[in-house]
Amino acid sequence: MLLEVRDLHVEFHTRDGVVQAVNGVNYSVAEGETLAVLGESGSGKSVTAQAVMGILDMPPGKIPRGEILFKDRDLLTMKKEERRKIRGQEMAMIFQDALSSLNPVLTVGEQLGEMYVVHRGMSRKDAKARAVELMDRVRIPAAKERVGNYPHQFSGGMRQRIMIAMALALEPSLIIADEPTTALDVTVQAQVMDLLAELQRELNMGLILITHDLGVVADVADKIAVMYAGRIVETSPVHDIYKAPAHPYTKGLLASIPRLDQKGQELYAIKGLPPNLLHIPPGCAFNPRCPMAQDVCRTDVPPLYDVAEHRQSACHFWKETLDAR
Amino acid sequence: MHADHSGRKEAREEGETARTLLSKSRQESAYAGGEPILEVRDLVKHYPLTQGILIKKQVGAVKAVDGVTFDLGAGETLGVVGESGCGKSTVARLLVHLEQPTAGSIRYKGEDITKLSGRALKAVRRNIQMVFQDPYTSLNPRMTVGDIIGEPYEIHPEVAPKGDRRRKVQDLLDVVGLNPEYINRYPHQFSGGQRQRIGIARGLALNPEIIVADEPVSALDVSVQAQVVNLLDRLQAEFKLSYVFIAHDLSIVRHISDRVGVMYLGRFVEIGTDAEIYDHPTHPYTQALLSAVPVPDPMAREFRERIILHGDVPSPANPPSGCRFRTRCWKAQERCELEVPLLAVPAAFRDTDTPARHDSACHFAEEKRVVPPEGTLEPVPGEGGQAEAADRAAEKADEAPAGTPPEAAPEAAPEAASDTAPEAPPEAPPAPPAGGGEEPPSGSSRVS
Known part of the structure; x- marks a missing residue:
């Protein structure tokens, strides 16, 4: 296994109290595999990724428990210098907002080349040549002229392509893409996702794709982890989850997508709002919004039940959820 | 229902x-x-x-x-x-x-x-x-x-x-x-x-x-x-x-x-009822746009034909002459550069009685279904009546929702069902205009 996250907890100590952003997350990614982490804002999907990358602000962030194994070495107990070597070389991240993630006062060539100067000790001139190669690789037209822009x-x-180029510069074995196409238009989104998928195949990288878009997930993922209130509520290979979700939250999300045969009818809507992470409801965090909730859901936190091979659901009534088709 | x-x-x-x-x-x-x-x-x-500070020009x-x-x-x-x-x-x-x-x-x-x-x-x-x-x-x-x-x-x-x-x-x-x-x-x-x-x-x-x-x-x-x-x-x-x-x-x-208009660079390129636009688009831009939308169903990966547009939207300060979409269009020819296509029913469909007969601003309008017809994919379970039934049951606090009788998932709408004839457009994709490489990258490729 390339990356394995085990029982990860992340909390933020704020003036209003302790925000429990991640409450025991387990997931794994193999080489060449795409894991989609699906969730709404505040579900902890980005915080988990930041913990894996080691770019969490600490304080106020804190990791009280958990392991992050990358190629069988725990990143959390590693020395800072060792971890810095892994970051960038072995794993890289693509952020949502390319404009604010790039330095506005440096040319893209300098920013791309910096990777080689810092990690490979290349000269500025060589680094610039490599930057042009990279820009070619992510299909930026007239790369030679544009390297100074x-x-x-x-x-x-284009900016998102440059972000991808930067992440790929040192040919890492794991890429974490945090909502890489959310800010883009659909036609451009298609270009960027295509490019990312192609490069992933070429380099046999593991990819963690963080998104809230059920469509993008269906398009590219091998397996899915659905997050809600800092916990994984369902994991599954991509085909099974769309066919038969085993958690009421996943089911509600899928049902609320407008469909042709429902035109003119009311859309199915999950009632209520995502929980406040300062006060996560006791028991199953989804219980106040869940159509199937019973007493046990209000008291007992559901563990991840094995639903089928490679499928897990954190719902006391996963059987009923699966059967109620 | x-x-x-x-x-x-x-x-x-x-x-x-x-x-x-x-x-x-x-x-x-x-x-x-x-x-x-x-x-x-x-x-x-x-x-x-x-331009200019005191005397603005x-x-x-x-x-x-x-x-x-x-x-x-x-x-x-x-x-x-x-x-x-x-x-x-x-x-x-x-x-x-x-x-x-x-x-x-x-x-x-x-x-x-x-x-x-x-x-x-x-x-x-x-x-x-x-x-x-x-x-x-x-x-x-x-x-x-x-x-x-x-x-x-x-x-x-x-x-x-x-x-x-x-x-x-x-x-x-x-x-x-x-x-x-x-x-x-x-x-x-x-x-x-x-x-x-x-x-x-x-x-x-x-x-x-x-x-x-x-x-x-x-x-x-x-x-x-x-x-x-x-x-x-x-x-x-x-x-x-x-x-x-x-x-x-x-x-x-x-x-x-009820009706949908598709805009590109300051103009409507196609307008019609929702079924006309989504199921029978005739403008290449609409087709590309629809085909680029990810379908929330992994089954669609095999069914779908995607039209990936190259390049970006040109600047509205300096839009292309003629048809504004031509710089990214795979059908573009000389006529598109010279003549602005009007938003009207294309000549090819004027005498027909198909849903393709709606306003489309393209010289080479051609019907092409890009969204997989609903019937070909398996219905998503748990929507509509069934999920709401469970919802209702849950509100009655002392009732067991687990026993909610599952209602049959709604069948695909009749309009879709009558339309499920596999529409594999066999015609070869027109090659991107070769050699015309002066402008921003044009043309298009298809990925299945």
Whole structure:
């Protein structure tokens, strides 16, 4: 296994109290595999990724428990210098908002080349040549001329390509993409996702794709982890989850997508709002919004039950959820 | 099927009558060339680009909207889709007269509102209201919810006399599904979805006939989007509203719209009923746009043919000559460069009686279905009646929802079923124009 996250907890100590952002997350990614982490804002999907990358602000963040095994070595107990070597070389991250993730006062060539200067000790001149190669690779037209341009001179889609190029520079074995296409238009989104999938195949990288878009997930993922209130509520290979969700939250999300045969009818809507992470409801965090909730859901936190091979659901009534088709 | 669809608690509270009206208004509202409530003709908005400090000289213009024509029927929902920068938000601002158009006319019940000013304009504005995209910046953080929703009455006191306002605001809160006791709270005390409800209540305050909604659900969480879409749908039936619904989420637009217009670089490229646009698109841009939308079903990976456009949208300050889409179009030929295609029924379909017979601004319009027909994919379980049944059961506290008899998942709609003949368009994809490599990258490739 390339990456294995085990029982990860992340909390933030704020003036209002302790925000429990991640409450025991387990997932794993193999080489060449795409794991989609699906969740709404505040579900802890990005915080988990930041903990894996080691870019969490600590304090106020704190990891009281858990292990993050990368190629069988625990990143959390590692020395800072060792971890810095892994970051960038072995694992890289693509952020949502390319404009604010790129430095506006440096040319893209300098920013791409910096990877080689810092990690490989190349000269500036060689690094620049490599930057042009990279830009070619992510299909930026006229790369040679554009290597001296600043980020604002590129369009949104181009900037996201530059982010991808930067993540790929040192050919890492794991890429974490945090909502890489959310800020882009659909036609550009298709270009960028395509490019990412192609490069992943080429380099046999593991990819963690963080998103809230059920469509994007269906398009590219091998397996899915659905997060709610800092916990994984369902994991499954991609085909099974769309066919028969085993958690009422997943089921509700899928049902609330507008469908042709429901036109003119009311959409199914999950009632209520996502919980406040300062006061996560006792028992199953989804119970106040769940159509199937019973007393046990209000008291007992559901463990991840094995539903089928490679499938787990954190619902006391996963059987009923599966059967109620 | 609709009759036994009742029963969710909030729905009951929010609009019992609305739901019964819903199905009825759907049939009536399909705008069939009756009296349009809004007629937009050749609408143009150019923003000047100037140079110089003391003596400003106009050196060009950003052609944000460049000749937009459409009608909005009473009680109808017109969806407008397009990528960012295509001018759809500018159209919205022009419709509510937040911007003065450079040219063209907007007729509301026969009267051109672009020529109005003073009292006459104020009267018209009452009837055309707007719901904004971002519920975080469109509400004043220093005003209470009561003041925000009641502010329209300060400007139009004839709608609600002073003593009556508080009650009216509370009624509005109730209508949009918020607790009327929240009237003295501030916007920051609400979540995004609730704030959008406040924005909608403000839009409704003056009993308008038309609501222009600019990306009303884009900023909301997925699980909350459906709630707001349902609310808009219910309000339309209850208050007989006409909507101009602007969004980039094509599946939501299809759900809510009677007709859909597709915009590209300041112009409509195709307009028709939702079935005409989604199932029988004839403009290459519409086809590319639809094919790029990820389908929330992994089965679609094998079925789908994707048209991936190359390059980016050209700058609206310097749009391509002729057809504006030609720089990214795989069908582009010399004619597209010289001749502006008009938004009309293409000649090829003029004498036919197919759904492809609708307005499309392309010289080489060709029907091509890009969205997999509903019947070919397995239905998603758990929607509609069944999920609601479970919901209902859960509300009766002491009943066991586990025993809810599963109702059959609704079959694909008959229209889809009759249309499921596998539509594999066997014709080879036209090769991208070779050798014409002077402009921004053009052409297109296909990925299965």
